[in-house]
Amino acid sequence: MEKTLNQVLLHKNSRVGADYTLWKNGWGGQGLKNAMEHPADIISMIRDAGLLGLGGSGFPTHIKWQAIADQTNTEKYLICNGNEDEPGTFKDRVLLEETPFQVIEGATIAALACGINNVVFYINPNLKTCHEVMQSALAKWLTSEIHNHALQQGLNLKYTIVASSGHYIAGEETAAIESVEGKFPFPRGKEPRPTTSGVNGCPTLINNIETLCNAPHILRNGVQWYRDLGIGEANGTKIYCLSGDVLSPGVYELPMGTPLTELIFKYGQGMLVGKELKAVFTGGPSNTILTEKDLDVNLDFKSVSERRSSLGTGAMIVVSRGTGIVKRVAQYVDFFAAESCGQCPACKTGTYYMSQLLGEIDTGAGKKADLDSLVDLCNILPGGGRCHLLDGAVKVVDSSLYHFLDEYKEALSDDSN
């Protein structure tokens, strides 16, 4: 177990908290040192390593970085996205609290590669310890020899820590830009892209904390090492957040592509109280549900999407038999309804209406017509919002209907079948 668990991002050399010396004596700073020696090679290394956006999109990181690097503006921004507010996801919290120097080093490498001069650590205000640890670490960083060396090399970065608004939606890329500009986090329209016009109209790179944390290690150990970490076609590692009805929930950094069954039964020590597995909400609740027959799936972006689902943030919420799917989905849709920013009518009314219908059905007051409405909404709503909140809410409802229609039908008050 030790060989594959917590090899890189959550290795003890990385988890040093705000202790600079401990970090430096481990492998701290080596990636940045290599990067400063050959700054022009950073993006190609990230590309060859196959690093993907680990905040949920799985989008190739080097494409974003290249797009920013191609801009000629003098002011450029990097937003290190630690807004994390999705049920079942808690990896960024661990990274910020326990590996702050890894985060700062990763951000610095990204800035160096893209010619960015403003680095913003954008952190959920409810994660108070993260703020404290990052502040303490950043203060040490700014007086460190690494930082001085970077300054001598002409890398003069302005680091700031910004508390996000605390809304779920504030983690969306364009909403984060609004938030950093000091406004309410309303997601923006699709064009212009942040890569051309983000914070204050400047090109802005937005990466998830976990994505950035991988950069120092790729620079330190090379492309092939990173590729070899993954299982099958996947590269590197992934932090999985295991929660729900398992004996040992928690964060597990495992090779990208580790089978779901291994995560649940080996690392999670199996199901709680010997209950049978019923379903897994992957990547948090804004996703398609996996069921028992999908236990063999390899947890990487490609393999999971082949099962009509997606890896998302790597959150795995395990649900056992005995848990009402309708109740669970109702809770999640309640969450989305409460978190909808309300600027897109389809999302504002759609999430609310779905949550009402689910509530009715869950408490046994629902009618056949309510279920029909719910099915219709799943067809009508997708694509009706600027951001993905609405689509996520629909996805979980749609997927639960696909797998557990019987449970919905059983709960109806006028079910005649």
Add this chain to the structure above:
Amino acid sequence: MTKNISYQEALANYKAVSDRPLPEVNYEGLLEKYHPDYFKDACVQLKIGANKGDICHIQLAEMLQTDARIDEADLAGAQVIETDILIIGGGGAGCAAALTAAETGARVLIATKLRLGDSNTVMAEGGVQVSIEKDDTPQQHYDDTLRSADRPVDKKLVAEMVMSAPDVIRWLIQQGMQFDLDEYGDLLTRKAGGTTAPRVVYFKDYTGLEMMRVLKEAVRSSEIEVLDYVPTVELLSDEDGHCTGAVLSSLEDNRYKLVKAKSVIIATGGIGRLHLNGFPTSNHFGATGDGLVLAYRLGAKLRDLDSFQYHPSGLAYPQHLSGTLITESVRSAGAYLLNAQGERFVDELQPRDKVAAAIMRECAEGRGVDAGNGIKGIWIDTPGLELNNPGIFDARFPKLIKIGKKSGLDPRKQPLLIYPTLHYQNGGVIIDKHGQTNIPGLYCVGEVSGGIHGRNRLMGNSLLEIISFGRRAGIHAAKYSPRKPFRKISIEHLSRLRRELMLADMPMDSKGPILFPAYAKFETDSDYSGLHKNKKSK
């Protein structure tokens, strides 16, 4: 085993005399050797929860470490009720909290396991401690409480309690409660064991019953909603660990109800019906420690889990009334305790733990009375009291005359056989002066809470405590709850419980809270399947 003296022989040894000097009594090592709290193997270490590693009575530990009665599946389709403040328990503490909360306009719901007023409050006979006599002060009340506690207590709680006592009595009188008065209409007082001044106000030997009568009437004529026959089987929580309501199990329609509340006040009383160490109990049928289990599962911290009060004077004979309380007031009025040889063996007004231990010593050393069938005890000299104070029983102890009638004995003519009875849980959930626990949104008041009594509670401090802290919690919850939004309700804390149980390698075949004592025989008397879950599965 030492043989005691037979009932007949002991009765022959007894004579009612007016004056009996107290012989020299040795109190050294008395508690350590004879009090059940000190029994070897009585306590174990808790293996899970907020008090992991702490010492706890073995039977209580077993109950605190049971699996929950419900699963998420049980809650599908359950009715959801919303209220500002949910109060679990319809005894004195619960009613006092409800009344003060409802006065502010908050929506209050009381959920009781049986019926409103079915509680240990009605069992309390002696009275309420309040320093109102001219030679008495709250400081003395405070000092007495601390001295007899015999272990560190939460001094802030004791201070708040003794200072609030006069106001508590005023409030009770305003609610309509009667007390025994002298010819000028002033409150009569009497002295409790272990105290330095006469401080107990009372109404005959029915003080708790009178209190409950008044509180019940007040609740019934208010806007407070009362749900009877709905034992609480679990609390509800959100992901931040707030208490957000409770799961009730209706005995009437066998269904679960979910109550979504902004604050929850647990006032479920104690654990007498667990019959710790095999003792009979003076407690009400519903005293099964439900509140302790519910709060502990949610992460509440408890204290003094190894200490219980055995009331010295529980009726020992006849057997069908075993455990029934004979109020301490009989002793404070001057009744002696006599062994089978007709001799005094203890200062009757020592704190309860010492008197109880002294009785057990007499019986263990062969000076007790053996009434057959394993029944043993010593005499309480009621005829002697009548001899010194003619008419005192009719005037002040009507309940005792009634108990005598049920036993076919006249306490004025014949001494009654008594033996210590499991009476009170000294510890409980740790609270602050508002009754708040360490779990946001969760309050505990009355016997379920801990910190005031140490190892030994004084007579009259429990009726004071329930009203004093009941009112405080009611006021505090009403002040802070209505403005708050409702939070999410879930039972995810049960996953944590089950995880802990599994990792500690604990058995998971018994379910808690037990709700009713095992001898309730619900498996044959009731068709309510939910109750069977307290039985170990085969």
